[in-house]
Amino acid sequence: MNTILEYSHVTKQFGSMHALYDVNFTIEPGHIIGLLGPNGSGKTTMIKLACGLLVPTSGSLTVCGEPVGPGSKARISYLPDKNYLSEWMKVSRIIDLFHDFYDNFDRNKSYEMLKRLNINPEQKLKTLSKGTREKVQLILVMSRNADLYLLDEPIGGVDPAARDYILQTILTNYNENGSILISTHLISDVEQVLDQIIFLKNGSISLQSSVDDIRENHQKSVDELFREVFQC
Amino acid sequence: MLGKLLKKDFSSTCRFFIPLLGGYTVAAVLGKILFEIVLSQSQVPYNSTFFDGITIFSIFYLIICIVYLIACYVMTSVFIVYDFYKTMVSDHGYLTHTLPVKTSTLIWSKTLMSAFWHILVNLIIGLSFLLLFVGHLKDVPVMDIFYSFVHAIDFKLNSYSFYTVVNGILELFNGPLMFFACIAIGQLWKNHRIMGAVLSYIGMYVLIQIISTIVLVITGNSSIFTGYMIYATLFSLITTVLFFLVTNYILSNKLNLE
Numbered sequence: 001m002n003t004i005l006e007y008s009h010v011t012k013q014f015g016s017m018h019a020l021y022d023v024n025f026t027i028e029p030g031h032i033i034g035l036l037g038p039n040g041s042g043k044t045t046m047i048k049l050a051c052g053l054l055v056p057t058s059g060s061l062t063v064c065g066e067p068v069g070p071g072s073k074a075r076i077s078y079l080p081d082k083n084y085l086s087e088w089m090k091v092s093r094i095i096d097l098f099h100d101f102y103d104n105f106d107r108n109k110s111y112e113m114l115k116r117l118n119i120n121p122e123q124k125l126k127t128l129s130k131g132t133r134e135k136v137q138l139i140l141v142m143s144r145n146a147d148l149y150l151l152d153e154p155i156g157g158v159d160p161a162a163r164d165y166i167l168q169t170i171l172t173n174y175n176e177n178g179s180i181l182i183s184t185h186l187i188s189d190v191e192q193v194l195d196q197i198i199f200l201k202n203g204s205i206s207l208q209s210s211v212d213d214i215r216e217n218h219q220k221s222v223d224e225l226f227r228e229v230f231q232c
Numbered sequence: 233m234l235g236k237l238l239k240k241d242f243s244s245t246c247r248f249f250i251p252l253l254g255g256y257t258v259a260a261v262l263g264k265i266l267f268e269i270v271l272s273q274s275q276v277p278y279n280s281t282f283f284d285g286i287t288i289f290s291i292f293y294l295i296i297c298i299v300y301l302i303a304c305y306v307m308t309s310v311f312i313v314y315d316f317y318k319t320m321v322s323d324h325g326y327l328t329h330t331l332p333v334k335t336s337t338l339i340w341s342k343t344l345m346s347a348f349w350h351i352l353v354n355l356i357i358g359l360s361f362l363l364l365f366v367g368h369l370k371d372v373p374v375m376d377i378f379y380s381f382v383h384a385i386d387f388k389l390n391s392y393s394f395y396t397v398v399n400g401i402l403e404l405f406n407g408p409l410m411f412f413a414c415i416a417i418g419q420l421w422k423n424h425r426i427m428g429a430v431l432s433y434i435g436m437y438v439l440i441q442i443i444s445t446i447v448l449v450i451t452g453n454s455s456i457f458t459g460y461m462i463y464a465t466l467f468s469l470i471t472t473v474l475f476f477l478v479t480n481y482i483l484s485n486k487l488n489l490e
Contacts (some may be wrong), residue, residue: 085327
């Protein structure tokens with residue numbers, strides 16, 4: 001099986017502070033992995049390194065065997081934890097933009113999802129509520145037939161009802177031959193959809209395991225184990 | 233991918249430049265109408281109230297037009313820099329740098345778009361002056377003015393027109409790329425990145441002025457253009473390439489979008 005994402009001795013420093021330290025792990029196809037850790041543990045840094053938004057201080061990263069670059073970016077569908085779209089643009093225009101740049105973008109799928117959510121494609125982003133804008137971003141990301149979906153806090157800023165919708169959207173739209181890495185600290189909400197987890201503590205991986213192994217070996221849910229490991 | 237990027241950058245810069253240049257065009261047409269009214273009034277029997285009123289209004293209008301003209305130049309550079317900052321190293325950089333394109337292509341797109349708008353701004357401003365004199369060109373000794381200018385600066389058309397054209401083209405790229413390089417250098421700062429970019433710009437500007445002055449002193453004895461023109465073209469070419477390489481290196485190898 002081909003490795004989709006590989007971190008090899010990746011360290012990232014901001015000044016003298018280590019955001020990540022000697023991180024090693026791989027992601028194989030067909031998994032939904034939870035990247036779990038408290039605030040400031042390095043989750044976003046880890047994702048941004050894979051997207052090429054940060055450059056590692058040392059170590060190397062590969063996506064489907066190639067270094068981070070235009071080729072890897074074509075394979076990764078990334079949902080950042082902030083609004084990265086121009087607010088003056090209409091939703092339809094943003095869809096055109098994604099369709100222009102990403103060969104694996106399915107325009108029909110995005111319009112179907114918009115219709116299901118009653119979002120008018122002719123509306124400008126600035127006229128939409130914060131929650132709806134986040135849904136538009138998720139629709140754009142999940143309309144791609146990518147090898148790897150990197151979702152940074154996809155349910156962080158929305159109400160519990162919307163969380164269910166977002167998780168449902170992710171599960172029903174991703175490329176099943178690819179993998180999803182979901183970063184979050186809202187574990188109980190995502191636990192049901194994960195099959196693997198990575199615990200990140202102070203920039204290092206403290207545990208990488210399948211969810212089944214955790215339940216079997218620790219006799220605990222992921223949420224319970226997380227609270228135990230990251231107890232303040 | 234460059235074509236797609238140019239399309240994207242064109243649509244995002246259009247929403248600023250179309251109102252700016254559209255407004256200037258309307259102002260230029262109104263200026264022409266006013267100019268013709270003033271000219272026609274100067275040929276009819278003197279009507280003191282009307283003539284004084286329209287003259288005062290014309291002077292005010294002329295001042296507004298000059299301010300608008302300067303604003304067009306200033307705002308063109310300001311918006312080009314703002315657009316680069318916003319889409320390359322700010323929140324929108326999250327989209328820009330996750331597009332499957334090379335960093336060098338991103339920089340090319342921004343630079344070409346900047347050159348396009350600068351050419352259009354110059355063209356529209358040039359046409360606005362032409363519009364002002366349409367119908368009166370026979371009264372203006374255009375060729376006399378041109379020859380006086382050429383004589384005054386000791387400009388030899390055959391020898392130096394090449395350097396003038398090349399310099400003009402290079403300046404279209406050199407100016408924005410210097411801004412882009414400074415923004416990129418500012419990204420190397422851990423904090424206060426905008427301040428880093430501004431200080432880089434000041435430092436670079438001072439350095440370029442010092443080098444230019446030294447060379448002008450060395451080469452400026454025979455005439456203004458002898459030697460200096462060649463130096464200026466070479467210097468512009470070298471700095472343009474350097475600015476591009478610095479921007480590309482930092483955004484490719486040192487990018488830290490926080």
